[in-house]
Amino acid sequence: MQITSSLVPFVSVLWMTVFSPVGCKANPISCRMLAEPQMPVFSMNGDFIIGGIFTIHYFTNAGQNTYTKLPPQLQCTGSMDFRQLHFARAMEFAIREINNRTDLLPGITLGYQIYDSCSDVQMAIKAGFQFENGLDPAFNETSSCYKSVAAAVPAVVGDSASTPSISLARTLGVFGIPQVSYYATCACLSDKREFPTFFRTVPSDEHQAAALARMVKYLGWIWIGAVRSDTDYGNYGMATFLKAAQEEGICVEYSEAYFRTQPRSKLEKVANVIRRSTARVIVAFVQAGDMPLLLDELAREPPPPLQWIGTSWIINANLLRYNICAGALGFGVPRSVIPGLREFLLDLSPAQASKSSILTEFWESSFSCSLKGRTGVRQCDGSEDIRALQNPYTDTSQLRNTNLVYEATYAIAHALHGVICNETECAKTIKVSPWQIFNQLKRVNFTTNNGYQVNFDSNGDPAAAFELINWQFKKDGALDIVTVGYFDSSKPRGQEFRMSSAISWVGGQTEMTVSVCSESCPPGTRKAVQKGRPVCCYDCIPCAEGEISNKTDSVDCVHCPPEFWPNIKQDICLPKPVEFLSWDDTLGITLTVFSITGAFMSVCVTAVFYKHRTSPIVRANNSELSFLLLFSLTLCFLCSLTFIGQPSEWSCMLRHTVFGITFVLCISCVLGKTIVVLMAFRATLPGSNVMKWFGPPQQRLSVLAFTLIQVIICVLWLKISPPFPLKNLRHHKERIILECGLGSAIGFWAVLGYIGFLALLCFIFAFLARKLPDNFNEAKFITFSMLIFCAVWITFIPAYISSPGKFTVAVEIFAILASSFGLIICIFAPKCFIIVFRPEHNTKKHLMGKVHSKAL
Incomplete structure (x- = not known):
């Protein structure tokens, strides 16, 4: 405060020398202003004068500059803002109300000087200097040209606009004169380093x-x-x-x-x-x-x-x-009611208006008549009724900033009361410094007559x-x-x-306006900002496969959990459909029918063979192995049913092991029959004693041994890493494939490899025996059956690997059924045909080739 106060003499001299002083003399009245001061639009004397500045006009006119004499003074022009006039008179009303109170500044009369800034920075600064120096153009100082530190006014209400308020705040701040604005809202004015004495009753x-x-x-x-x-x-x-x-x-x-x-x-x-x-x-x-x-x-x-x-x-x-x-x-700002203000504003007659230039302008503008007797304009005759006017001056239904003027005036009055008054009386003769008012303003906290709380924060702002x-x-x-x-x-x-x-x-309208650069992106899409445009301008991009967005204007899409998949709109994740070869599936039903049909065929063939078990064709083809082969074929047909239905832990282990063991049993029987046929031919050679090693016990033992090896492989597979139910999420994104995981791939391929080995061995032996000189050579049919068997399982491997979903299981079932049907048809169909339809061929002579027969 001391530093700022020390600048007062310098600024006063600067203003006098730059803005219109003539110079200094040694005699009294040594300095005089060159130009006449700007006169207030409203003024009243009092013990203490409060300054006020309002934007009653919005334009200025500097006149013509001839450069041969001093430039003319700025003059306010343009139409009057009745609302701002309303504000200025509200300050008058507040001061008159304060003067009539006995609890606030008792015995003290407040006066005012109210200026029109015309929303012009120059006019605001000029008024600011006059608030400091007063209206007297002469300075009664004999030793210097500057006045004392005391200002003409202790505080100022205004200005309206932020720009003149900023300039005014810089001017008044140098002298420490507090300024309380009711309308200047610029956030910059809250900077106390730049505007230390600025306060306001309007929010920033x-x-x-x-x-x-x-x-x-x-x-x-x-x-x-x-x-x-x-x-x-x-x-x-x-x-x-x-x-x-x-x-x-x-x-x-x-x-x-x-x-x-x-x-x-x-x-x-x-x-x-x-x-x-x-x-x-x-x-x-x-x-x-x-x-x-x-x-x-x-x-x-x-x-x-x-x-x-x-x-x-x-x-x-x-x-x-x-x-x-x-x-x-x-x-x-909130509306308010100020009791008595409307009556004060309307208490205006043509005689009173003619005493003030600003009120004269208001009266003449409102009633389109002349109070001064101007020619060409209707003269005001006293019939004008101000109460009938409908304009912002007379309107007291929306007292918003008017109340802020009222609060600002009262805030200065309370600050002045805190400086010059004690508990009993107020001192008129105390010389008040603006800095005292400033310090007291920072602490004011009171309630106005109409019930509004007034105080300031550290930045001089209200709540x-x-x-x-x-x-x-x-x-x-x-x-x-x-x-x-x-x-x-x-x-x-x-x-x-x-x-x-x-x-x-x-x-x-009752419907709200829509204002967007781009329409909202619906769920199932995401926003993609358009290059070079604001973020509110974007394109709606559908979510990628497997992703969703479940709210409007999503920035990103999110992946569904592994077991879920988006719906068509891609706005929700639904559980993926589970796919497996079910019993009610068309494909499942078809394969089941074929499986049961094959098993029924095996049973029928067994019944035919059993009924004709003593016939030469049955006995000649190793009836014991034939029945065991038919039994194993029946199991082969039925084991395909274990592949149908939802995979479970037991069904997965059962389907692969039963399939492997039954097929080995089947191939072992075929291999035994093939070896027997081949060795029987060798036994007919002179001196051969081979058949004693291939009798029924040896045949049973070989079938058991071959099958036992597969059983051991399956047991090891189940013991080390058995097949298990698996949800396959990799091969198909949109659905879950329920299948049986192999567990140990080595075990699976060992089972298939062993079957393939036996089938290849059987095919070789049958191929060697295909031209044996029997009228009914079973080796031919075994060769064909093994050829079909090997062809089926060779094509099975790539088909199994490449088939999607439930078709993988269907391919495996198809391979089982196709190879089984190949065996039963190729091996047993010719025999059944002879037994049923050519019984005359079912003789030992015919089998030995001693009877010529027609080709079948």
């Missing part, structure tokens, strides 16, 4: 921008446009909003800036960008004075219906004439609470400002919003 844009971003996301809008005033308010506010929007996942198609004093071409460019955009929601961080220019330009060639999201302009009743903004949403504002059509077709919800930043995230009534959307 940082809170409003975050609230707007959350609201936009809450309503599902992720593709928006943005337009802002090219001022500190607009630029800082939009930067804060864009940062918050990015954190919420909101994409901005464009961000344009303009200012009312810029060339019209700039405004046209901004309007054309809005018209060409695909975003149907537009966030406007625009000052109330800039908004009409944009809306008027858009009205020339209306764009598609837009959902406007507003900031401070959303509560400005002057803009309600623009139906293009129907359905607009935004945040405003952030907003009403959600909606522009809705009234019954008469006019737009109205309606509160539809509330936002409280102190609530936990996700609970900040509280809706109180229905929202009216664009053009008064």
Whole structure:
């Protein structure tokens, strides 16, 4: 504080020498301002004077500079903002109310000096220096040209816009004069290093921008446009909003800036960008004075219906004439009621208005008449009724920022009370330093007459609470400002919003506007960002095979668990269908029929052979081995049934071992018959005694030995690594194959290899005996049967490996049935044919070739 205070003389001298002093003399009244000071629009004397500055106009006129004399003073021009006049008079009302109180500043009269900044930085700075130096153009100092440290005002209310408020804060901050704004929301003003004496009763844009971003996301809008005033308010506010929007996942198609004093071409460019955009929601961080220019330009060639999201302009009743903004949403400070304010505002007569230039302008503009007797204009005759006016000046139904002016004025009064008053009285004669007011303002904590709590945080900001504002059509077709919800930043995230009534959307519609760059990706797809465009612009890519997405706008697809597979829409994982060769399957039924048919054939052949067991053809072909072969064939046909049905631990072990043992038994019998046939021919040679080694005991023993080897292989297989039920998930992605895992592949191929070895051996022996000189040579038929057997099992191997799913089992069953049918048909069909249909051939003579017969 000391360092800043030491700069006061320097800044005072700098202002006097740069901004219009003439020089210094040694006599009294040594310094005089060259230009006349700017006069306040409202003023009143008092023991302590509070400064006020409002944006009652939005343009200035510097006049013509001839460069031969001092430039003319800036003058406010343009139409008056009745709402800002309303704010200025609310400050008057608050001070008059304070002066009538006995509990606050008793015995002290507050005065005021209220200026019009015209929303111009130069005018704001000029008013700031006058707040420091006062209105007296002469300086009664004999030794120097600068005044004392004490300022003309201890504190200032205002300004309205952020840009002049920033300049004013820099000017006043040097002198330590606290400034309490009711409208400047730029987040930059919370920086106490740059603006140490700045306070405000309006929440910072940082809170409003975050609230707007959350609201936009809450309503599902992720593709928006943005337009802002090219001022500190607009630029800082939009930067804060864009940062918050990015954190919420909101994409901005464009961000344009303009200012009312810029060339019209700039405004046209901004309007054309809005018209060409695909975003149907537009966030406007625009000052109330800039908004009409944009809306008027858009009205020339209306764009598609837009959902406007507003900031401070959303509560400005002057803009309600623009139906293009129907359905607009935004945040405003809460409404309030100030008792007695309306009566104060309406207590105005033509005589009173004519005493003030600003009130004269208001009266003449409101009633289109002249109080000063201007020619060509109707003269005001006293019949004008201010109570009949319907404009922002007289409107007290939406006291929002008006209440903030009221709070700011009271905050300064409470700070002044804390400096000059004790428990019993207040001292009028105390010389008050602005720094004392500043330090006291940081500690104020009170409740206004209308029930609002006022205090400031370490940044000079109030707590952030907003009403959600909606522009809705009234019954008469006019737009109205309606509160539809509330936002409280102190609530936990996700609970900040509280809706109180229905929202009216664009053009008064009941259906919410949709604003997206790309339509939402349905479940079953994922988002793929389009190259070079914002993340909200994407393509919907179907999930890859085996993947799903079960929510809208999924970024990634997820794999289904191994035993699950996506449905057609790829939005849910369903259990994979389990596939195995079942009993009710057409293929299973067919194979079962063939299996039972083969077994029935074996039984029938056995019955025929048993009935004719004494006949020469049965006895000549080793009836004992024939019956054992028929029994093994019956088992071969029936063992194929173990391959049908859902695999289980026992069925897997049973199907492979029974198949292996029965087939070895079958081939062993065929091999025995072949060897017997071959050795019988050898036995007919002179001196041969071979048949004694191939009698019935030896035949039984050989069949037993061959079969026992296969039994040992199967036992070792089952003991070391038996077959087991297996869910095959590798060969088919969309279904589960229930099959029997081999366990030990060596055991499986050992079983098949041993069968193949015996079959090959049998084929060789039968082939050697195929031309033996018997009329009915069984070796021929064995050769054919073994040829079929080997062909079937040689083709089985590649078919088994390549067959998918249940067809693997079907191929194995087919191989078993085909080889079994080959054996029974080739070996036993000719014999049964002779027994049943050619009984005359079933004689020993015929078999010995002693009777000539016709070829069969």
